[in-house]
Amino acid sequence: MQKHLRWTSVLAVTLLALAACTPGGQSSASTAASAGASTGEDPAAVCAADEFGCVEVGEGDNIVIASALTISGDTAFLGNDSNFGIEVGMQDRPEIAGHEAELVKQDAGCGEAEDGQTAAQAIVADPSVVAVIGTSCSRTAVPAMPVLAAAGYTMISPSNTAPSLTNPDTADYGGQFYARTAYNDKVQGAAVAKFACEELQVTSAATIHDGSPYAEQLQQVFADEFAAQCGGTITAQEAINVGDTDMRPVLQTIAAGSPEFLFYPVFDPEGPLITLQSQEVPGLEDTILAGADGIKDQGFIDAAGELAEELGMYFSGPDLNFGTAYTDDFLPKYREISGEENPIAPYHAHGYDAYNIIADAVEAVGLTDADGTLWIPRTALNEYIRGLTDFAGLTGTLTCDEFGDCGSEEVSVAQLQAGVFTEVWTTRDQ
């Protein structure tokens, strides 16, 4: 007994020590120290009045924008895709207010909420960062926002979709410094329910989530809407853990309810595993499978694409019919930058728009003094972004609501055809 206790405590202490090894960073917003502004408002006065001060960009210095996306591990396709979109934006618009734009990439991860906080701390430690594009996953946005908000850094997410992030009645609420160019999952969940009700005409469904805000809320919206829109029956709302590999027990219990439709808006590698193992469980052979934007990526295709194509599995996600500016201008540049034939995930155009919103905001609120130094007041920048109206973006005409939802609300459903996600249904046609 003693021996076991000792080993266990040693292990616990070691793990704690590992966990504590996160880069500590203190925020230090720039303060205006300069005098002698010549044009328009006096930067020194504006910056002194701004609660979070100004970002100071000296003549010839770069404007630094940080991205906090998932760029390693199983979900890296999602974050890299958004980074490619930002990079296309930077290629189209290399200069902001006469300064060269520079992107600093942080890894905010996806599966572990703490990684979002770590990335945020690394970002606020750098006072030259103007604004943040991130995070990829809703789970990591939750702990990142308090850190960023305390330092006055605005974050625009290209792919967070959990409803709670823009719902002030929840603990996850992102607050004043949060905005997103992705849609709210209230929209996606309703669209999937509509697709199941009207297009597939199924009457019973089951869901699986992984405990993340994204998956849990999306399946809940779907379940509520499925019942409300066509009186469908939910036979089970099951859950797995991130890192689980044996999905057969959970699938077996779901099969007992014989659902016609199974919706599992999770991530890689759990999503592909559910798809692969679904065929090994008796009772699910005829169930229609559907996932969402979290697995609509190259990682899924690599892991289970062949079988998903064979089964005709569906994937909901943002409607990517953005028009010719997207197909003829954006995509060729994306291919060139990424080296990929097809987008590796759905949220590249949303990253592109997030970059341009930040660039517009900097040009609108930045003040240049006589020395050629650009002063960007953080509060004013945030107010510009949150007050965005009729922004002509690649993903549509964007207007931010009072809680930070700025995304276009068109949702599509795709299937894999010859190894490529091909849209088969979209809310645009409804």
Added chain:
Amino acid sequence: MRIRLPERLSLIDLVLWALRIAIVVGVTAGTVATLAEGTLQATDWRDLLVYGIAQGSVYALLALGYTLVYGVLFMINFAHGDVFMAGAMTAFFVADYFGETGFMNANPIVALAVIFAVSMLTSMIVAIVLERIAYRPLRRAPRLVPLITAIGASLFIANSVRGLFGERIQSYPRVDILQGRIDVLGIPVLKTQALVIVSAIILMLALYYFVERTRTGRAMRAVSEDKDTASLMGIDVDRIIVTTFAIGGLLAGAAGILYALVFNQVHWFMGFLPGIKAFTAAVLGGIGNIAGAMLGGLSLGILESVGPYLLLSGFNVSSPNQLRDVVAFTVLVLVLVFRPNGILGASEGDK
């Protein structure tokens, strides 16, 4: 202790008895309620049990690695999960090549044998190198030192593989002869899982024979009993320790391929969770005890698969399968409360 403080003993006894009764009542109530609901048919329970045995067999093979090393060195080799991963990841490239050239489905038996051999050899070599570089120089160091080294080695192996092979999830090619189900005593079992169970049984029997019936096996047991005396009896202790790591590695490599065949996916971080689970299984069965590792692995697998639904669904717990680790680790804690040395572990006093 027992004689000197009888009044304290009675209190502890009382608590333990109350705990025992609470457990029995809780488990019975949950089970009865779940079965009364009748959502799952008998065939569903049977299938859940088979999934559990298959998963448990992989845990058992890995747990043997922990237990063997603990037996001779009294250290927990936390890098064992990564030894398992290294074999499966390396063999992936062979499997992928066989898959693409069509050799896999033309000569499935040969292909699988080669893949098994590659994985087992890789894991064995990693385990031997690990022992030589990371553990042997610390043989006489305090016990904390090799433990920390093992955690470091675990991170080192995982990240080396990440650097060498990339961090993408790799999919093992599907083997046609392993698709579908096979009838075992009238029970349709997935062929992959049947392979896992059969291979695990063969490997465990082989290990049992090796430890109990061969000269080297006897030497291993002697070293495990007392290193210094064994060395006085002319046993090359270093050689025996290397052999122990090699056997642990071979078993881990085999477990890696079985795991890959069942789940189709391998990646650089795949060793972590199964490693922790197998360590748990070894402790559950009684660490240092070979039969205990097998029993612990199977128990843990079955608990994870059957336990959550059986025990929790009756109480209207939503999504019980998400709580599989809670159920499994609660059982671990309870086993250790009542049997601190695991199910089959000898008590400290017997040493």
